[in-house]
Amino acid sequence: MAATPRGAGPRSPQRPAAPLMERRADARRNIASILDAAVLLLSRDADASVADIAKAAGVGRVTLYGHFSTRADLVDAVLTRTVEQADAILDATDTAGDPRQALTRLVGASWQIVHRFRSVLQAAQRELPAERIRAVHDRILHRVQTIIDRGRQAGVFRDDLPEEWLVTVVFSLMHAAAEDSAAGALDTDDAARIIAATLLAALTAPGATVPTVNP
Amino acid sequence: MAATPRGAGPRSPQRPAAPLMERRADARRNIASILDAAVLLLSRDADASVADIAKAAGVGRVTLYGHFSTRADLVDAVLTRTVEQADAILDATDTAGDPRQALTRLVGASWQIVHRFRSVLQAAQRELPAERIRAVHDRILHRVQTIIDRGRQAGVFRDDLPEEWLVTVVFSLMHAAAEDSAAGALDTDDAARIIAATLLAALTAPGATVPTVNP
DNA sequence: ACTAACTTGAACATGTCTGTTCGGGTTAAA
Protein backbone atom coordinates (compact mmCIF):
# COMPACT_ATOMS: atom_id res chain seq x y z
CA MET A 1 0.00 0.00 0.00
CA ALA A 2 0.99 3.58 -0.11
CA ALA A 3 3.78 3.09 -2.58
CA THR A 4 5.24 6.38 -3.38
CA PRO A 5 6.71 6.15 -6.88
CA ARG A 6 10.26 5.22 -7.19
CA GLY A 7 13.25 6.96 -6.04
CA ALA A 8 14.18 9.82 -4.06
CA GLY A 9 13.58 11.44 -0.91
CA PRO A 10 15.31 13.90 1.19
CA ARG A 11 16.29 14.02 4.60
CA SER A 12 17.51 15.36 7.71
CA PRO A 13 16.66 18.35 9.78
CA GLN A 14 20.32 19.20 10.12
CA ARG A 15 20.49 21.21 6.95
CA PRO A 16 20.42 24.57 8.61
CA ALA A 17 22.32 27.59 7.45
CA ALA A 18 23.57 27.28 3.93
CA PRO A 19 21.32 25.03 1.81
CA LEU A 20 17.70 25.65 1.28
CA MET A 21 14.59 23.64 1.67
CA GLU A 22 15.15 19.98 2.30
CA ARG A 23 13.82 17.37 0.00
CA ARG A 24 12.81 15.47 2.98
CA ALA A 25 9.24 15.28 1.90
CA ASP A 26 9.69 11.82 0.40
CA ALA A 27 11.37 10.43 3.44
CA ARG A 28 8.60 11.71 5.61
CA ARG A 29 6.04 10.09 3.41
CA ASN A 30 7.92 6.83 3.54
CA ILE A 31 8.17 6.93 7.27
CA ALA A 32 4.47 7.50 7.49
CA SER A 33 3.82 4.61 5.12
CA ILE A 34 6.03 2.36 7.16
CA LEU A 35 4.32 3.25 10.40
CA ASP A 36 0.91 2.79 8.84
CA ALA A 37 1.86 -0.58 7.47
CA ALA A 38 3.44 -1.60 10.75
CA VAL A 39 0.29 -0.78 12.65
CA LEU A 40 -1.74 -2.72 10.14
CA LEU A 41 0.38 -5.85 10.17
CA LEU A 42 1.15 -5.82 13.86
CA SER A 43 -2.54 -5.50 14.50
CA ARG A 44 -3.06 -8.81 12.84
CA ASP A 45 0.08 -10.56 13.94
CA ALA A 46 2.32 -9.28 16.65
CA ASP A 47 5.14 -11.31 15.11
CA ALA A 48 4.96 -9.81 11.66
CA SER A 49 8.43 -9.60 10.17
CA VAL A 50 10.21 -6.43 9.17
CA ALA A 51 10.32 -7.69 5.61
CA ASP A 52 6.56 -8.05 5.50
CA ILE A 53 6.07 -4.61 6.96
CA ALA A 54 8.38 -3.06 4.40
CA LYS A 55 6.59 -4.84 1.61
CA ALA A 56 3.20 -3.74 2.87
CA ALA A 57 4.51 -0.19 3.09
CA GLY A 58 5.60 -0.35 -0.52
CA VAL A 59 9.14 0.33 0.54
CA GLY A 60 12.41 -1.53 0.36
CA ARG A 61 13.59 -3.30 3.43
CA VAL A 62 16.81 -1.36 3.23
CA THR A 63 14.91 1.89 3.26
CA LEU A 64 13.04 0.80 6.33
CA TYR A 65 16.26 0.01 8.11
CA GLY A 66 17.49 3.41 7.06
CA HIS A 67 14.79 4.95 9.18
CA PHE A 68 14.51 2.43 11.98
CA SER A 69 17.81 0.82 12.65
CA THR A 70 16.32 -2.07 14.51
CA ARG A 71 13.03 -3.86 14.85
CA ALA A 72 12.64 -2.63 18.40
CA ASP A 73 13.09 0.91 17.12
CA LEU A 74 10.23 0.41 14.73
CA VAL A 75 7.92 -1.10 17.31
CA ASP A 76 8.79 1.68 19.68
CA ALA A 77 7.92 4.28 17.09
CA VAL A 78 4.63 2.57 16.33
CA LEU A 79 3.74 2.41 19.99
CA THR A 80 4.69 6.01 20.57
CA ARG A 81 2.67 7.28 17.66
CA THR A 82 -0.34 5.23 18.64
CA VAL A 83 -0.24 6.38 22.22
CA GLU A 84 0.14 9.97 21.09
CA GLN A 85 -2.91 9.67 18.91
CA ALA A 86 -4.82 8.24 21.81
CA ASP A 87 -3.61 10.98 24.03
CA ALA A 88 -4.77 13.60 21.58
CA ILE A 89 -8.25 12.14 21.58
CA LEU A 90 -8.27 12.03 25.33
CA ASP A 91 -7.22 15.65 25.40
CA ALA A 92 -10.50 16.49 23.78
CA THR A 93 -12.42 14.66 26.46
CA ASP A 94 -13.92 16.56 29.31
CA THR A 95 -12.67 15.12 32.57
CA ALA A 96 -14.11 17.74 34.84
CA GLY A 97 -17.24 17.45 36.91
CA ASP A 98 -18.43 14.34 38.69
CA PRO A 99 -15.55 11.84 38.72
CA ARG A 100 -17.93 9.01 37.94
CA GLN A 101 -19.16 10.71 34.84
CA ALA A 102 -15.66 11.78 33.95
CA LEU A 103 -14.52 8.19 34.15
CA THR A 104 -17.44 7.07 32.05
CA ARG A 105 -16.58 9.62 29.39
CA LEU A 106 -12.96 8.65 29.45
CA VAL A 107 -13.82 4.99 28.99
CA GLY A 108 -16.08 5.87 26.12
CA ALA A 109 -13.34 7.82 24.39
CA SER A 110 -10.64 5.25 25.05
CA TRP A 111 -12.54 2.16 24.13
CA GLN A 112 -12.31 2.48 20.38
CA ILE A 113 -8.59 3.01 20.55
CA VAL A 114 -7.90 0.18 22.93
CA HIS A 115 -10.06 -2.10 20.90
CA ARG A 116 -8.41 -1.17 17.67
CA PHE A 117 -4.80 -1.21 18.75
CA ARG A 118 -4.95 -4.08 21.15
CA SER A 119 -2.56 -6.19 19.15
CA VAL A 120 -0.06 -3.41 18.62
CA LEU A 121 0.29 -3.10 22.33
CA GLN A 122 0.75 -6.82 22.56
CA ALA A 123 3.61 -6.65 20.10
CA ALA A 124 5.19 -3.86 22.09
CA GLN A 125 4.87 -5.82 25.28
CA ARG A 126 6.82 -8.65 23.78
CA GLU A 127 9.52 -6.57 22.28
CA LEU A 128 10.08 -3.60 24.52
CA PRO A 129 11.15 -3.44 28.14
CA ALA A 130 8.19 -3.04 30.48
CA GLU A 131 9.69 0.13 31.82
CA ARG A 132 9.65 1.72 28.40
CA ILE A 133 6.02 0.85 27.86
CA ARG A 134 5.17 2.33 31.17
CA ALA A 135 6.99 5.51 30.27
CA VAL A 136 5.17 5.87 26.98
CA HIS A 137 1.85 5.46 28.72
CA ASP A 138 2.72 7.90 31.40
CA ARG A 139 0.41 10.71 30.39
CA ILE A 140 -2.54 8.40 29.94
CA LEU A 141 -1.94 6.65 33.23
CA HIS A 142 -1.75 9.97 34.90
CA ARG A 143 -5.04 11.03 33.45
CA VAL A 144 -6.84 8.06 34.92
CA GLN A 145 -5.07 8.49 38.18
CA THR A 146 -6.20 12.07 38.45
CA ILE A 147 -9.83 11.16 38.04
CA ILE A 148 -9.59 8.40 40.58
CA ASP A 149 -7.88 10.75 42.95
CA ARG A 150 -10.61 13.29 42.61
CA GLY A 151 -13.22 10.62 43.13
CA ARG A 152 -11.60 9.50 46.32
CA GLN A 153 -11.36 12.97 47.70
CA ALA A 154 -14.97 13.56 46.81
CA GLY A 155 -15.83 10.40 48.70
CA VAL A 156 -17.42 8.67 45.72
CA PHE A 157 -14.58 6.24 45.03
CA ARG A 158 -13.21 3.76 47.46
CA ASP A 159 -10.28 4.61 49.63
CA ASP A 160 -9.53 1.17 51.01
CA LEU A 161 -7.36 -0.15 48.18
CA PRO A 162 -4.08 1.11 46.73
CA GLU A 163 -4.61 3.73 44.09
CA GLU A 164 -2.17 1.97 41.78
CA TRP A 165 -4.37 -1.05 41.89
CA LEU A 166 -7.45 0.88 40.94
CA VAL A 167 -5.63 2.25 37.93
CA THR A 168 -4.65 -1.28 37.01
CA VAL A 169 -8.26 -2.34 37.27
CA VAL A 170 -9.30 0.32 34.79
CA PHE A 171 -6.73 -0.70 32.21
CA SER A 172 -7.13 -4.37 32.84
CA LEU A 173 -10.86 -4.36 32.21
CA MET A 174 -10.49 -2.30 29.08
CA HIS A 175 -8.00 -4.73 27.64
CA ALA A 176 -9.94 -7.77 28.74
CA ALA A 177 -12.96 -6.36 26.98
CA ALA A 178 -10.89 -5.79 23.87
CA GLU A 179 -9.79 -9.41 23.90
CA ASP A 180 -13.31 -10.66 24.40
CA SER A 181 -14.57 -8.39 21.71
CA ALA A 182 -11.91 -9.58 19.27
CA ALA A 183 -12.87 -13.15 20.10
CA GLY A 184 -16.49 -12.39 19.44
CA ALA A 185 -17.52 -12.95 23.02
CA LEU A 186 -18.55 -9.38 23.64
CA ASP A 187 -20.59 -6.93 21.63
CA THR A 188 -18.16 -4.24 20.52
CA ASP A 189 -20.76 -1.50 20.43
CA ASP A 190 -21.96 -2.24 23.90
CA ALA A 191 -18.56 -2.70 25.42
CA ALA A 192 -17.97 0.85 26.59
CA ARG A 193 -21.18 0.84 28.57
CA ILE A 194 -20.40 -2.54 30.09
CA ILE A 195 -16.89 -1.55 31.05
CA ALA A 196 -18.06 1.68 32.61
CA ALA A 197 -20.80 -0.06 34.56
CA THR A 198 -18.33 -2.58 35.89
CA LEU A 199 -15.75 0.01 36.77
CA LEU A 200 -18.14 2.26 38.60
CA ALA A 201 -19.21 -0.63 40.77
CA ALA A 202 -15.64 -1.77 41.31
CA LEU A 203 -14.51 1.67 42.40
CA THR A 204 -17.38 2.30 44.75
CA ALA A 205 -16.55 2.26 48.43
CA PRO A 206 -17.82 -0.61 50.59
CA GLY A 207 -20.91 0.50 52.40
CA ALA A 208 -21.88 2.90 49.65
CA THR A 209 -24.56 2.33 47.08
CA VAL A 210 -23.54 1.40 43.57
CA PRO A 211 -24.62 4.10 41.13
CA THR A 212 -26.76 3.20 38.18
CA VAL A 213 -25.34 3.81 34.75
CA ASN A 214 -26.86 6.33 32.46
CA PRO A 215 -26.43 5.28 28.86
CA MET B 1 18.18 -28.77 37.04
CA ALA B 2 17.75 -32.27 38.23
CA ALA B 3 20.15 -33.79 35.79
CA THR B 4 21.80 -37.05 36.40
CA PRO B 5 25.52 -36.50 36.34
CA ARG B 6 26.73 -36.41 32.84
CA GLY B 7 29.37 -39.07 32.56
CA ALA B 8 28.00 -41.84 30.48
CA GLY B 9 24.87 -42.83 32.21
CA PRO B 10 21.76 -42.54 30.20
CA ARG B 11 19.58 -43.82 32.91
CA SER B 12 18.36 -42.42 36.10
CA PRO B 13 19.38 -43.15 39.67
CA GLN B 14 18.67 -46.40 41.33
CA ARG B 15 15.50 -48.25 40.93
CA PRO B 16 14.35 -51.14 43.14
CA ALA B 17 14.40 -54.55 41.54
CA ALA B 18 10.99 -54.22 40.13
CA PRO B 19 8.63 -56.99 39.24
CA LEU B 20 8.12 -57.78 35.64
CA MET B 21 6.66 -54.38 35.19
CA GLU B 22 8.04 -52.54 32.22
CA ARG B 23 10.97 -50.36 32.70
CA ARG B 24 8.93 -47.60 31.34
CA ALA B 25 9.35 -46.24 34.82
CA ASP B 26 12.40 -44.47 33.47
CA ALA B 27 10.47 -42.90 30.70
CA ARG B 28 7.88 -41.74 33.13
CA ARG B 29 10.47 -40.16 35.33
CA ASN B 30 11.99 -38.41 32.37
CA ILE B 31 8.67 -37.09 31.31
CA ALA B 32 8.15 -35.70 34.75
CA SER B 33 11.59 -34.10 34.70
CA ILE B 34 10.88 -32.57 31.35
CA LEU B 35 7.59 -31.13 32.46
CA ASP B 36 9.13 -29.77 35.63
CA ALA B 37 11.92 -28.15 33.72
CA ALA B 38 9.54 -26.79 31.15
CA VAL B 39 7.42 -25.16 33.82
CA LEU B 40 10.51 -23.71 35.38
CA LEU B 41 11.98 -22.26 32.22
CA LEU B 42 8.73 -21.15 30.68
CA SER B 43 7.97 -19.37 33.92
CA ARG B 44 10.97 -17.22 33.39
CA ASP B 45 10.87 -16.91 29.66
CA ALA B 46 7.91 -17.86 27.56
CA ASP B 47 10.26 -18.26 24.60
CA ALA B 48 12.61 -20.74 26.19
CA SER B 49 13.89 -23.15 23.56
CA VAL B 50 13.29 -26.87 23.54
CA ALA B 51 17.02 -27.38 23.75
CA ASP B 52 17.24 -25.37 26.94
CA ILE B 53 14.33 -27.21 28.46
CA ALA B 54 15.91 -30.57 27.66
CA LYS B 55 19.17 -29.46 29.16
CA ALA B 56 17.48 -28.20 32.29
CA ALA B 57 15.66 -31.50 32.57
CA GLY B 58 18.95 -33.37 32.39
CA VAL B 59 17.76 -35.15 29.31
CA GLY B 60 18.84 -35.32 25.71
CA ARG B 61 16.98 -33.27 23.20
CA VAL B 62 16.25 -36.39 21.24
CA THR B 63 14.68 -38.00 24.25
CA LEU B 64 12.47 -35.02 24.73
CA TYR B 65 11.31 -35.23 21.16
CA GLY B 66 10.66 -38.88 21.74
CA HIS B 67 8.01 -37.93 24.26
CA PHE B 68 6.71 -34.70 22.81
CA SER B 69 6.93 -34.75 19.09
CA THR B 70 6.62 -31.02 18.75
CA ARG B 71 7.11 -27.93 20.81
CA ALA B 72 3.40 -27.25 20.83
CA ASP B 73 2.87 -30.74 22.22
CA LEU B 74 5.17 -29.95 25.08
CA VAL B 75 3.58 -26.64 25.87
CA ASP B 76 0.19 -28.25 25.71
CA ALA B 77 1.24 -30.93 28.16
CA VAL B 78 2.66 -28.33 30.50
CA LEU B 79 -0.51 -26.31 30.37
CA THR B 80 -2.71 -29.32 30.89
CA ARG B 81 -0.76 -30.54 33.88
CA THR B 82 -0.71 -27.10 35.44
CA VAL B 83 -4.41 -26.60 34.99
CA GLU B 84 -5.09 -30.04 36.40
CA GLN B 85 -3.08 -29.22 39.48
CA ALA B 86 -5.00 -26.03 39.89
CA ASP B 87 -8.24 -27.85 39.43
CA ALA B 88 -7.32 -30.33 42.11
CA ILE B 89 -6.70 -27.53 44.55
CA LEU B 90 -9.95 -25.93 43.64
CA ASP B 91 -11.69 -29.23 44.19
CA ALA B 92 -10.73 -28.98 47.81
CA THR B 93 -12.26 -25.54 48.11
CA ASP B 94 -15.71 -25.15 49.53
CA THR B 95 -17.88 -23.31 47.07
CA ALA B 96 -21.15 -23.76 48.89
CA GLY B 97 -22.89 -21.20 51.03
CA ASP B 98 -23.02 -17.48 50.39
CA PRO B 99 -21.82 -16.88 46.83
CA ARG B 100 -19.83 -13.86 47.94
CA GLN B 101 -17.92 -15.87 50.46
CA ALA B 102 -17.59 -18.72 48.04
CA LEU B 103 -16.05 -16.37 45.49
CA THR B 104 -13.72 -14.97 48.10
CA ARG B 105 -12.57 -18.46 49.03
CA LEU B 106 -12.10 -19.38 45.40
CA VAL B 107 -9.99 -16.32 44.78
CA GLY B 108 -7.91 -17.12 47.82
CA ALA B 109 -7.26 -20.63 46.60
CA SER B 110 -6.58 -19.62 43.01
CA TRP B 111 -4.36 -16.69 43.63
CA GLN B 112 -1.19 -18.57 44.44
CA ILE B 113 -1.55 -20.67 41.35
CA VAL B 114 -2.29 -17.83 39.00
CA HIS B 115 0.54 -15.85 40.46
CA ARG B 116 2.98 -18.67 40.14
CA PHE B 117 2.12 -19.92 36.71
CA ARG B 118 1.35 -16.64 35.08
CA SER B 119 4.16 -16.93 32.58
CA VAL B 120 3.36 -20.50 31.66
CA LEU B 121 -0.05 -19.41 30.59
CA GLN B 122 1.50 -16.62 28.59
CA ALA B 123 3.63 -19.12 26.73
CA ALA B 124 0.59 -21.23 26.02
CA GLN B 125 -1.32 -18.27 24.73
CA ARG B 126 1.37 -17.59 22.20
CA GLU B 127 1.76 -21.11 21.03
CA LEU B 128 -1.61 -22.77 21.24
CA PRO B 129 -4.85 -21.93 19.51
CA ALA B 130 -7.15 -19.90 21.71
CA GLU B 131 -9.78 -22.54 21.40
CA ARG B 132 -7.52 -25.16 22.90
CA ILE B 133 -6.70 -22.96 25.86
CA ARG B 134 -10.33 -22.37 26.43
CA ALA B 135 -10.99 -26.09 26.37
CA VAL B 136 -8.29 -26.83 28.90
CA HIS B 137 -9.68 -24.21 31.24
CA ASP B 138 -13.18 -25.44 30.84
CA ARG B 139 -13.67 -26.94 34.28
CA ILE B 140 -12.23 -23.92 36.02
CA LEU B 141 -14.30 -21.51 33.99
CA HIS B 142 -17.35 -23.51 34.80
CA ARG B 143 -16.62 -23.36 38.48
CA VAL B 144 -16.54 -19.59 38.49
CA GLN B 145 -19.60 -19.44 36.35
CA THR B 146 -21.54 -21.59 38.75
CA ILE B 147 -20.80 -19.33 41.67
CA ILE B 148 -21.75 -16.24 39.73
CA ASP B 149 -24.92 -17.93 38.63
CA ARG B 150 -25.86 -18.75 42.17
CA GLY B 151 -25.11 -15.23 43.24
CA ARG B 152 -27.37 -13.81 40.61
CA GLN B 153 -30.21 -16.08 41.50
CA ALA B 154 -29.77 -15.19 45.13
CA GLY B 155 -29.95 -11.55 44.14
CA VAL B 156 -26.53 -10.65 45.54
CA PHE B 157 -24.76 -10.38 42.21
CA ARG B 158 -25.70 -8.07 39.42
CA ASP B 159 -27.96 -9.24 36.67
CA ASP B 160 -27.55 -6.36 34.26
CA LEU B 161 -24.41 -7.49 32.47
CA PRO B 162 -23.67 -10.63 30.45
CA GLU B 163 -22.59 -13.51 32.59
CA GLU B 164 -19.68 -14.23 30.26
CA TRP B 165 -18.39 -10.78 30.93
CA LEU B 166 -18.50 -11.23 34.68
CA VAL B 167 -16.46 -14.40 34.33
CA THR B 168 -13.99 -12.47 32.22
CA VAL B 169 -13.77 -9.84 34.92
CA VAL B 170 -12.85 -12.43 37.50
CA PHE B 171 -10.06 -13.91 35.42
CA SER B 172 -8.89 -10.61 34.13
CA LEU B 173 -8.41 -9.10 37.56
CA MET B 174 -6.60 -12.17 38.82
CA HIS B 175 -4.15 -12.03 35.97
CA ALA B 176 -3.72 -8.30 36.16
CA ALA B 177 -2.88 -8.69 39.82
CA ALA B 178 -0.37 -11.38 38.95
CA GLU B 179 1.33 -9.05 36.50
CA ASP B 180 1.42 -6.21 38.97
CA SER B 181 2.71 -8.49 41.64
CA ALA B 182 5.44 -9.80 39.39
CA ALA B 183 6.37 -6.22 38.57
CA GLY B 184 6.57 -5.37 42.22
CA ALA B 185 3.63 -3.00 42.06
CA LEU B 186 1.39 -5.05 44.30
CA ASP B 187 1.99 -6.82 47.58
CA THR B 188 1.74 -10.51 46.81
CA ASP B 189 0.51 -11.47 50.23
CA ASP B 190 -2.23 -8.90 50.18
CA ALA B 191 -3.31 -9.53 46.64
CA ALA B 192 -6.01 -12.11 47.29
CA ARG B 193 -7.79 -9.78 49.66
CA ILE B 194 -7.53 -6.89 47.23
CA ILE B 195 -8.80 -8.92 44.32
CA ALA B 196 -11.71 -10.26 46.31
CA ALA B 197 -12.65 -6.82 47.56
CA THR B 198 -12.59 -5.45 44.04
CA LEU B 199 -14.56 -8.34 42.61
CA LEU B 200 -17.26 -8.22 45.22
CA ALA B 201 -17.84 -4.58 44.46
CA ALA B 202 -17.72 -5.14 40.73
CA LEU B 203 -20.27 -7.92 40.88
CA THR B 204 -22.68 -6.10 43.14
CA ALA B 205 -25.89 -4.96 41.52
CA PRO B 206 -26.47 -1.24 40.97
CA GLY B 207 -28.62 0.13 43.73
CA ALA B 208 -27.35 -2.41 46.22
CA THR B 209 -24.84 -1.75 48.95
CA VAL B 210 -21.29 -2.96 48.48
CA PRO B 211 -20.42 -5.56 51.10
CA THR B 212 -17.42 -5.05 53.31
CA VAL B 213 -14.65 -7.61 53.11
CA ASN B 214 -13.89 -9.78 56.06
CA PRO B 215 -10.23 -10.79 56.04
C1' DA C 1 24.40 -63.82 26.71
C1' DC C 2 20.77 -61.90 24.32
C1' DT C 3 17.26 -58.67 23.64
C1' DA C 4 14.07 -54.94 24.05
C1' DA C 5 13.21 -50.59 25.88
C1' DC C 6 15.19 -46.49 26.51
C1' DT C 7 18.99 -42.85 26.15
C1' DT C 8 22.45 -40.15 24.15
C1' DG C 9 25.50 -36.61 21.51
C1' DA C 10 26.57 -35.22 17.07
C1' DA C 11 25.32 -33.80 12.94
C1' DC C 12 22.24 -32.60 9.36
C1' DA C 13 18.32 -30.50 6.89
C1' DT C 14 15.34 -26.62 6.83
C1' DG C 15 13.48 -22.52 7.73
C1' DT C 16 13.12 -17.82 9.25
C1' DC C 17 14.73 -13.44 11.09
C1' DT C 18 17.60 -9.62 11.59
C1' DG C 19 20.84 -6.42 9.99
C1' DT C 20 24.45 -5.12 6.41
C1' DT C 21 26.70 -4.42 2.08
C1' DC C 22 26.83 -3.45 -2.80
C1' DG C 23 26.00 -1.54 -7.20
C1' DG C 24 23.01 1.01 -9.38
C1' DG C 25 18.91 4.21 -9.78
C1' DT C 26 16.00 8.63 -9.21
C1' DT C 27 15.11 13.36 -8.17
C1' DA C 28 15.77 18.16 -7.03
C1' DA C 29 18.63 21.67 -5.82
C1' DA C 30 22.92 24.37 -6.91
Place this chain on the structure above:
DNA sequence: TTTAACCCGAACAGACATGTTCAAGTTAGT
Protein backbone atom coordinates in the same frame (compact mmCIF):
# COMPACT_ATOMS: atom_id res chain seq x y z
C1' DT D 1 25.58 19.14 -15.15
C1' DT D 2 26.99 17.89 -11.17
C1' DT D 3 25.94 16.43 -6.75
C1' DA D 4 23.66 15.38 -2.42
C1' DA D 5 19.96 13.08 -0.42
C1' DC D 6 17.34 9.45 -0.91
C1' DC D 7 15.60 5.04 -2.86
C1' DC D 8 15.86 0.18 -4.78
C1' DG D 9 16.60 -5.21 -5.19
C1' DA D 10 19.71 -8.78 -4.53
C1' DA D 11 22.49 -11.13 -1.93
C1' DC D 12 25.14 -12.19 2.08
C1' DA D 13 26.35 -13.14 7.09
C1' DG D 14 25.18 -14.79 11.30
C1' DA D 15 22.22 -16.49 14.56
C1' DC D 16 19.09 -19.56 16.34
C1' DA D 17 15.06 -22.85 16.42
C1' DT D 18 12.73 -26.95 15.18
C1' DG D 19 12.75 -31.75 13.89
C1' DT D 20 15.16 -35.92 12.12
C1' DT D 21 18.59 -39.38 11.50
C1' DC D 22 22.38 -42.18 13.05
C1' DA D 23 25.44 -45.07 15.35
C1' DA D 24 26.51 -46.14 19.77
C1' DG D 25 25.63 -46.86 24.57
C1' DT D 26 23.13 -48.53 29.03
C1' DT D 27 20.16 -51.30 31.67
C1' DA D 28 16.67 -54.81 33.28
C1' DG D 29 14.53 -58.75 32.32
C1' DT D 30 14.80 -63.50 30.19
